[in-house]
Amino acid sequence: MENADVFGSSTAPLTWHDFLERMRQPSATDFVKAIKSFIVSFSNNAPDPERDSAAVQEFLTNMETAFRAHSLWSGCSEEELESAGEGLEKYVMTKLFTRVFASLPDDVKIDDQLHEKMALIQQFIQPENLDIKPTFQNETSWLLAQKELQKINMYKAPRDKLVCILSCCKVINNLLFNASIASNENPPGADEFLPVLIYVTIKANPPQLHSNLLYIQRYRRQSRLVAEAAYFFTNMLSSESFILNIDANALSMDESEFEQNMESARTLLSGLSMDSDDMPSHSDQNVGKVSRTEPKEPKKQALNPKRPQGPAMRPQFSPELFEAESGNDQEPYAKDQSFLTKVPSISDLENRGATMLLKEDQASQVFQDFPYLFSKAGDLTVKDVEDLLNNYKQLVSKYVCLSQGLGVPTPLTLSISQSQSQHHTETMKESDDTRAVEVNIETHKDIERIDNDSNDISMFGVENPESKLPQDEAVASQGEGNDEAVASQGEGNAEISQR
Amino acid sequence: MGCSSSLPDRTSGRLGGLNSENGGAPDAKNLRVKLVLLGDSGVGKSCIVLRFVRGQFDPTSKVTVGASFLSQTIALQDSTTVKFEIWDTAGQERYAALAPLYYRGAAVAVVVYDITSPDSFTKAQYWVKELQKHGSPDIVMALVGNKADLQEKREVPVQDGIDYAEKNGMFFIETSAKTADNINQLFEEIAKRLPRPSPS
Ligand SMILES: Nc1nc2c(ncn2[C@@H]2O[C@H](COP(=O)(O)OP(=O)(O)O)[C@@H](O)[C@H]2O)c(=O)[nH]1
Ligand SMILES: [Mg+2]
Numbered sequence: 001m002e003n004a005d006v007f008g009s010s011t012a013p014l015t016w017h018d019f020l021e022r023m024r025q026p027s028a029t030d031f032v033k034a035i036k037s038f039i040v041s042f043s044n045n046a047p048d049p050e051r052d053s054a055a056v057q058e059f060l061t062n063m064e065t066a067f068r069a070h071s072l073w074s075g076c077s078e079e080e081l082e083s084a085g086e087g088l089e090k091y092v093m094t095k096l097f098t099r100v101f102a103s104l105p106d107d108v109k110i111d112d113q114l115h116e117k118m119a120l121i122q123q124f125i126q127p128e129n130l131d132i133k134p135t136f137q138n139e140t141s142w143l144l145a146q147k148e149l150q151k152i153n154m155y156k157a158p159r160d161k162l163v164c165i166l167s168c169c170k171v172i173n174n175l176l177f178n179a180s181i182a183s184n185e186n187p188p189g190a191d192e193f194l195p196v197l198i199y200v201t202i203k204a205n206p207p208q209l210h211s212n213l214l215y216i217q218r219y220r221r222q223s224r225l226v227a228e229a230a231y232f233f234t235n236m237l238s239s240e241s242f243i244l245n246i247d248a249n250a251l252s253m254d255e256s257e258f259e260q261n262m263e264s265a266r267t268l269l270s271g272l273s274m275d276s277d278d279m280p281s282h283s284d285q286n287v288g289k290v291s292r293t294e295p296k297e298p299k300k301q302a303l304n305p306k307r308p309q310g311p312a313m314r315p316q317f318s319p320e321l322f323e324a325e326s327g328n329d330q331e332p333y334a335k336d337q338s339f340l341t342k343v344p345s346i347s348d349l350e351n352r353g354a355t356m357l358l359k360e361d362q363a364s365q366v367f368q369d370f371p372y373l374f375s376k377a378g379d380l381t382v383k384d385v386e387d388l389l390n391n392y393k394q395l396v397s398k399y400v401c402l403s404q405g406l407g408v409p410t411p412l413t414l415s416i417s418q419s420q421s422q423h424h425t426e427t428m429k430e431s432d433d434t435r436a437v438e439v440n441i442e443t444h445k446d447i448e449r450i451d452n453d454s455n456d457i458s459m460f461g462v463e464n465p466e467s468k469l470p471q472d473e474a475v476a477s478q479g480e481g482n483d484e485a486v487a488s489q490g491e492g493n494a495e496i497s498q499r
Numbered sequence: 500m501g502c503s504s505s506l507p508d509r510t511s512g513r514l515g516g517l518n519s520e521n522g523g524a525p526d527a528k529n530l531r532v533k534l535v536l537l538g539d540s541g542v543g544k545s546c547i548v549l550r551f552v553r554g555q556f557d558p559t560s561k562v563t564v565g566a567s568f569l570s571q572t573i574a575l576q577d578s579t580t581v582k583f584e585i586w587d588t589a590g591q592e593r594y595a596a597l598a599p600l601y602y603r604g605a606a607v608a609v610v611v612y613d614i615t616s617p618d619s620f621t622k623a624q625y626w627v628k629e630l631q632k633h634g635s636p637d638i639v640m641a642l643v644g645n646k647a648d649l650q651e652k653r654e655v656p657v658q659d660g661i662d663y664a665e666k667n668g669m670f671f672i673e674t675s676a677k678t679a680d681n682i683n684q685l686f687e688e689i690a691k692r693l694p695r696p697s698p699s
Binding site: 130131173176177186187188189190191192193194195227228231232234235237238241242245249250251252 | 540544545546548549565566567568570584586587588589590591593594596597600601
């Protein structure tokens with residue numbers, strides 16, 4: 001998997017900056033005009049994915065041919081031309097994003113359907129249901145792969161979204177490969193890979209999966225969605241298709257067993273959502289679409305696992321809730337005000353507290369005071385159990401009292417938290433790995449930012465998603481509708497107007 | 500483990516890959532070919548590919564940590580090269596319906612069965628029918644009876660394979676990924692059968 005193909009050639013942060021720099025040259029005037037008028041041409045038409053995708057593909061192809069012939073790139077290597085093409089794709093698609101992403105109600109419907117289905121199935125699916133052999137089971141490490149997928153809405157450029165998928169596949173492949181060596185098995189093939197990808201996808205429940213896949217398929221330049229990248233992307237399409245069609249048979253379950261599992265998952269999730277029904281869902285990367293303005297029925301919200309519940313609830317919604325952009329001191333807090341206008345629910349309070357913690361940037365210090373928060377299950381001794389149990393009882397009674405005092409229902413029951421204990425150990429390990437603090441901020445999408453005419457080049461510290469190992473990021477933002485993340489990479493702010 | 504005990508060579512560099520992949524003109528001398536593997540779990544698909552990819556010295560071949568996607572370039576007599584991009588598919592029954600996503604756009608389909616398993620031969624015939632119905636019309640198909648080293652356990656006569664392949668206009672070969680018998684021949688024969696872009 002260290003196959004360079006997977007990530008195309010434009011992995012360097014330089015690429016993006018370099019593209020913008022070239023476009024600012026006087027001799028690039030015609031290119032700039034062409035690009036701007038192409039982008040403007042989109043605002044005149046209603047979304048039509050077939051036509052739009054064909055138009056973008058054709059435009060990218062023609063422009064790249066023109067780059068090749070132009071003096072700006074004379075004497076340049078294939079790599080540099082390829083980079084220019086990547087830069088162009090990213091620029092154009094960042095500008096067109098809000099127009100073309102999740103633009104059809106039918107696609108949005110499938111997004112919701114998928115999300116709901118994964119939210120339910122993730123409650124009870126086991127690796128065996130998908131033919132994942134015991135040798136290759138490694139739920140804890142799969143969390144790393146899940147994290148990669150969950151970042152998909154942090155980006156607008158098709159390539160960057162694709163890289164999230166490829167990084168996820170890469171993590172899975174590496175884990176399978178290590179397991180195969182350890183157990184003296186043949187290197188993993190599709191029989192091993194696909195089931196794990198499906199499992200990881202269900203557990204990750206990435207936002208707007210269907211729309212994201214369509215978007216990559218339509219707007220990633222075709223000549224760059226080839227070879228290994230195409231293979232792994234196809235596996236993702238294939239996972240989506242499998243998940244949409246999951247029934248009892250697909251999981252080797254009895255009809256009745258499957259229905260029963262689905263039913264308890266529904267009950268569990270609707271119970272969880274009781275304290276949050278009054279809050280809108282903010283998991284979409286692209287809001288403001290027609291289809292999004294209709295009120296959501298409570299059931300859908302109930303099944304949206306992207307928001308914080310009670311503390312003991314979190315583990316099951318692993319691992320994204322353990323992530324926060326702690327170094328990020330801009331923007332998301334602006335919406336604090338919205339809390340003032342209504343009676344706060346527990347999760348409102350929780351969010352506000354989390355935001356305050358983040359703001360002060362002392363989160364990790366505060367959490368250090370709780371001795372068990374960063375422990376691994378294996379570190380605990382029998383003696384710790386009593387201590388932990390006492391802590392737990394105090395915590396529960398405090399929580400229940402607070403809830404009662406606020407007049408909001410207590411959204412957890414003992415049996416639920418017990419059933420989740422296994423997941424809990426996993427997430428505890430995760431938090432230990434990343435030193436991340438559990439914070440979940442609902443961000444208002446700020447889609448206007450994309451048109452922000454800032455030429456701030458210092459913002460162009462373009463993140464290079466594939467260069468970092470999953471474990472390396474101490475903190476990462478939630479990845480849902482998180483335009484701050486995009487903006488801070490300079491994508492949203494880049495302009496090619498000439499100086 | 501029947502196929503190979505050596506680990507993949509992870510040091511190969513990244514060469515090539517740029518010419519036909521970034522939209523340059525298609526090159527009649529250097530073909531790039533998508534090949535999809537179909538067949539029951541356990542018939543030896545992974546072993547065949549690994550044997551093919553490792554068994555040949557080629558500095559441009561990319562080696563990965565898995566066997567789900569591998570590529571390998573071979574040189575033919577007429578000084579053309581063919582780069583196979585080999586797509587493995589999950590053979591478990593529950594994933595059968597997903598296969599069209601993989602063979603869509605494939606230039607070659609290699610359908611593998613195990614000569615010691617009549618069930619796997621039946622499954623191979625199912626895949627051939629599927630490909631005839633839904634694959635691209637000019638797809639090159641090969642039928643492969645693997646594990647030919649297990650003669651004493653053979654349950655599918657060679658003639659059955661030959662007959663079925665002939666009836667369906669396929670290339671047929673028996674291989675052993677264990678002994679490497681006929682592995683290179685399989686891919687060379689496929690390469691010869693590929694439609695060539697007409698030189699103009
Ligand atoms: N005797 C023998 N065993 C083989 C041969 N090819 C594969 N095997 C064995 O068959 C099993 C399944 O092989 P694998 O390549 O994983 O099958 P796949 O599921 O089709 O990819 C493994 O235990 C291999 O060692 C062969 O040509 N001869
Ligand atoms: Mg295999």
